[in-house]
Amino acid sequence: MGRNALYYDDYVLSIQYFNEVINAKPFLYDPYYFRAIAKFYLGDWQGAEADCSKAIDLNPFIEDSYQLRGLCRIKQENYQGAVDDYSTVIKYKSLDQASWYNRLLCRIHLKDYDNAKKDIAAIHTKWPQYTKAYELEAQVCIMTKDTLRADSLYQLVTEKDKENGEAWGARAIIALSKGNLEKADTLLDRAIKYSPDIVDFYVDKALIAFKFNRLRDAMSNYDKALELDPQNFPAHYNRGLLRTEVGEDNKAIEDFDFVLGLEPDNLLALFNRAVLYEKTGNYKGAIKDVTRVIQQYPHFWTGYALRARCRRKTGNAKGAADDERKLMIAELDRTFNHKRYANKSTRNRREANIEDYQKIVVDDDTAGITKYAEEYRGKVQYRNVEAQAKPIFSFSASSPRISAIGNKTYYWKGLDKWNKKHDVQKPLRITNEPGYTDEGTLKQYSADIATLSSRSDSLQESNLFLRAVMYCDVKDYSSALSCMEKCLEKDTTSAILYFQIAALKQYTLGFMTNASEGEKVHGETLFTLHSIRDDLKKAHKLMPDNEFICYNLACNYMNENDNNNAEAQFSMALRINPRLAEAYYNRALVRMKLGEKVKAAADLSRAGELGLYDAYSILRQNRLK
Numbered sequence: 001m002g003r004n005a006l007y008y009d010d011y012v013l014s015i016q017y018f019n020e021v022i023n024a025k026p027f028l029y030d031p032y033y034f035r036a037i038a039k040f041y042l043g044d045w046q047g048a049e050a051d052c053s054k055a056i057d058l059n060p061f062i063e064d065s066y067q068l069r070g071l072c073r074i075k076q077e078n079y080q081g082a083v084d085d086y087s088t089v090i091k092y093k094s095l096d097q098a099s100w101y102n103r104l105l106c107r108i109h110l111k112d113y114d115n116a117k118k119d120i121a122a123i124h125t126k127w128p129q130y131t132k133a134y135e136l137e138a139q140v141c142i143m144t145k146d147t148l149r150a151d152s153l154y155q156l157v158t159e160k161d162k163e164n165g166e167a168w169g170a171r172a173i174i175a176l177s178k179g180n181l182e183k184a185d186t187l188l189d190r191a192i193k194y195s196p197d198i199v200d201f202y203v204d205k206a207l208i209a210f211k212f213n214r215l216r217d218a219m220s221n222y223d224k225a226l227e228l229d230p231q232n233f234p235a236h237y238n239r240g241l242l243r244t245e246v247g248e249d250n251k252a253i254e255d256f257d258f259v260l261g262l263e264p265d266n267l268l269a270l271f272n273r274a275v276l277y278e279k280t281g282n283y284k285g286a287i288k289d290v291t292r293v294i295q296q297y298p299h300f301w302t303g304y305a306l307r308a309r310c311r312r313k314t315g316n317a318k319g320a321a322d323d324e325r326k327l328m329i330a331e332l333d334r335t336f337n338h339k340r341y342a343n344k345s346t347r348n349r350r351e352a353n354i355e356d357y358q359k360i361v362v363d364d365d366t367a368g369i370t371k372y373a374e375e376y377r378g379k380v381q382y383r384n385v386e387a388q389a390k391p392i393f394s395f396s397a398s399s400p401r402i403s404a405i406g407n408k409t410y411y412w413k414g415l416d417k418w419n420k421k422h423d424v425q426k427p428l429r430i431t432n433e434p435g436y437t438d439e440g441t442l443k444q445y446s447a448d449i450a451t452l453s454s455r456s457d458s459l460q461e462s463n464l465f466l467r468a469v470m471y472c473d474v475k476d477y478s479s480a481l482s483c484m485e486k487c488l489e490k491d492t493t494s495a496i497l498y499f500q501i502a503a504l505k506q507y508t509l510g511f512m513t514n515a516s517e518g519e520k521v522h523g524e525t526l527f528t529l530h531s532i533r534d535d536l537k538k539a540h541k542l543m544p545d546n547e548f549i550c551y552n553l554a555c556n557y558m559n560e561n562d563n564n565n566a567e568a569q570f571s572m573a574l575r576i577n578p579r580l581a582e583a584y585y586n587r588a589l590v591r592m593k594l595g596e597k598v599k600a601a602a603d604l605s606r607a608g609e610l611g612l613y614d615a616y617s618i619l620r621q622n623r624l625k
Contacts, residue, residue: 002034011038012613019609029058033065039605040068042613043620045075047605063089063096070102079106097127104136108143116140131157135167147174165195172204181208199229206238215242233262237269249276267293274306283310301330387618389589390432390582392555393548394503395469395496397426398433408611412548414496422462428469430548432582445474461490468500477508495543502535502552529560547577555586563590581610588615592622 002017018035021028036051052069055062070085086103089096100123107116117140123133134157141150151174157167172187185208192201206221222239225232240255256273259266271293277286287310290303297303308323393410412430419427426448452467464483471480484501491497509532536553543549554569570587573580588603601619608615 002031006034006038009041011041014038015609015613016611027058029055029062029065032058033062033068035609036065036068036072039608039616040072042608042616044605044608044616045072046601047609048072049076050605061092063092067096067099070099074102074106077109079109082106083110095126097123097130100126101132101136104133108136108139111143113140113144129160131161131164131167134160135170138170142174147177150174163194165191165193165198165201168194169198169201169204172201176204176208181211184208197228199225199232199235202228203232203234203238206235210238210242215245218242219246231262233259240269240272244272244276249279252276253280267296271303274303278306278310283313286310287314299330301327304330387589387592387621389555389558389586390612392503392506392552393430393432393582394472394507395428395500396431396433396473397428397466397470398431398473410548413543413546418462418496422466426466426470428466445470459486461487465497465500468504472500472504472507475507477504480504481508493542495539495546495549498535498539498542499546499549499552502532502539505532505535506552506556529556532556545576547573547580547583550576551580551583551586554583558586558590561593563593566590567594579610581607581612584610585612585615588618597622 002014002021005011005014005017015035015038018031018038021031022035025031032051032055036048036055039045039048039051049069049072052065052072055065056069059065066085066088070082070089073079073082073085083103083106086099086106089099090103093099100119104116104119104123107113107119116136120133120137120140123130127133134153138150138153138157141147141153151171154167154171154174157164158171161167168187169191172184172191175181175184175187185205188201188205188208191198192205195201202221202225206218206225209215209218209221219239219242222235222242225235226239229235236255236258240252240259243249243252243255253273253276256269256276259269260273263269270289274286274289274293277283277289287307290307290310294300294303294307304323304327308320308327311317311320311323395415410430415428415430449467449470452463452470455463464487468480468483468487471477471483481501481504484497484504487494487497488501509529533553533556536549536556540546540549540553550569550573554566554573557563557566557569567587567590570583570590573583574587577583584603584607588600588607591597591600591603600622604615604619608619
């Protein structure tokens with residue numbers, strides 16, 4: 001069933017099935033290997049590598065495990081580890097072309113050109129018509145500054161495979177680097193014909209059009225690049241510059257807004273937007289932007305001139321006069337100390353000379369290494385989720401929700417005994433999911449609460465507690481708190497009571513609010529995070545080996561941004577119950593704040609493995625390694 005789910009790209013469900021197999025027969029290598037494939041596609045490369053290693057420990061003679069682990073290590077930039085894995089595969093299967101290819105790429109990344117050339121020679125011998133090997137040999141030549149040899153190799157590739165768009169594009173980049181713009185433009189046309197979905201081709205064509213002063217052609221190429229890759233930085237930045245040139249100021253502002261969304265501290269984009277704000281009459285916005293630039297570049301006189309103009313237009317004559325006085329002093333200084341800037345039309349993306357704010361951006365690497373040939377392909381169920389902490393736990397009388405392979409249940413010591421003792425129609429359970437509140441459920445709960453309230457034992461502790469839990473399920477926290485307070489008047493030695501009233505106070509206050517000293521009044525009671533913590537500490541003292549109390553206490557610390565104590569409490573919860581997925585998830589978020597990225601990645605991997613699949617989305621979004 002797990003393999004079926006994996007075949008249909010349902011990676012989340014397949015992990016659940018493989019977990020069941022591993023729990024039943026942990027000595028089998030297969031479920032670890034297949035679970036690794038699912039994790040790989042969910043972006044959990046660290047977790048996938050660990051599963052591959054476990055599969056290899058259990059059966060070291062299966063080449064597929066080494067191949068997949070090699071890919072996981074590549075994703076984590078552990079190229080030497082990947083070389084070791086592919087070398088093992090080649091030892092067992094000397095004609096495995098994908099392993100030769102990937103090992104060669106890893107050697108190039110490691111700048112191990114001597115061994116790379118040996119691999120290239122071996123590949124040529126085994127597969128003389130394999131054009132990818134000639135492409136990689138050309139890459140090595142580029143790395144070693146032998147562009148003439150690289151160009152001849154790419155030409156050989158295009159002769160053998162006329163529809164190889166990447167090879168045509170590589171030849172175009174070499175021609176562009178030598179200043180042969182017309183040849184580069186012609187070669188890019190061929191590249192785009194055979195590989196129309198490669199963004200860099202359109203970015204390079206736009207650069208050539210710009211150099212020939214064909215601004216509209218350049219903009220149309222940037223438009224196409226952004227259709228393919230809406231997040232492309234150079235395309236947005238350069239299109240913004242070109243839109244400024246042709247008078248499309250508001251559209252240019254949109255491009256620079258996007259650039260600043262990606263890089264809020266990009267001062268060149270900030271000043272370009274300030275120029276556009278002035279042209280479109282947004283003088284206050286222009287002043288705000290250019291002031292940030294001047295704070296970093298106090299001798300940027302063009303910025304003072306712009307701010308002086310905008311200050312005059314907003315009625316700030318004194319501020320304008322201050323800027324104009326600085327400009328006059330600078331003009332006198334320039335008269336006696338000439339300063340010249342290089343007359344280039346482009347700049348490298350990493351160059352940050354503010355005087356270059358009008359120059360077209362080119363990427364650092366114009367001859368990037370070819371992508372890895374990965375054998376494991378398929379659709380990935382990615383969802384962008386917000387990195388929010390998982391909620392606190394409390395008691396509930398609602399029915400558990402059903403997953404694809406069963407219920408997700410938690411165990412509280414003594415709760416089964418309590419349910420049997422009081423013979424309740426709605427057994428209580430521990431959960432961090434809110435109760436259902438549809439119309440039918442509300443009517444049923446109201447009737448049940450009314451029945452409990454009318455019974456002769458309505459003031460007994462068990463009756464009050466059950467009503468409090470049911471009030472909590474329908475989010476009537478005021479009534480729930482009244483019942484809990486009466487319970488505590490009768491019994492001050494119950495960890496369950498302190499735990500539940502702390503949860504009710506937290507629900508009333510709101511979990512993960514911004515204000516650490518937030519408060520709300522219930523009758524005469526003032527709720528704060530500190531008072532909630534006091535209740536949890538009382539519960540912990542009465543029941544120190546309970547993971548849910550530790551977890552809720554950690555959430556309380558997390559709510560106050562006390563990350564060190566939060567991490568310690570989540571760790572304590574996990575020592576008690578190493579399978580509490582929510583504790584791994586929340587501890588990962590805390591560790592991310594503490595800068596412990598490797599530990600956070602391990603926690604997210606474990607949380608995902610245990611069923612919290614949002615963890616994979618967080619792992620992917622933050623690119624944790």
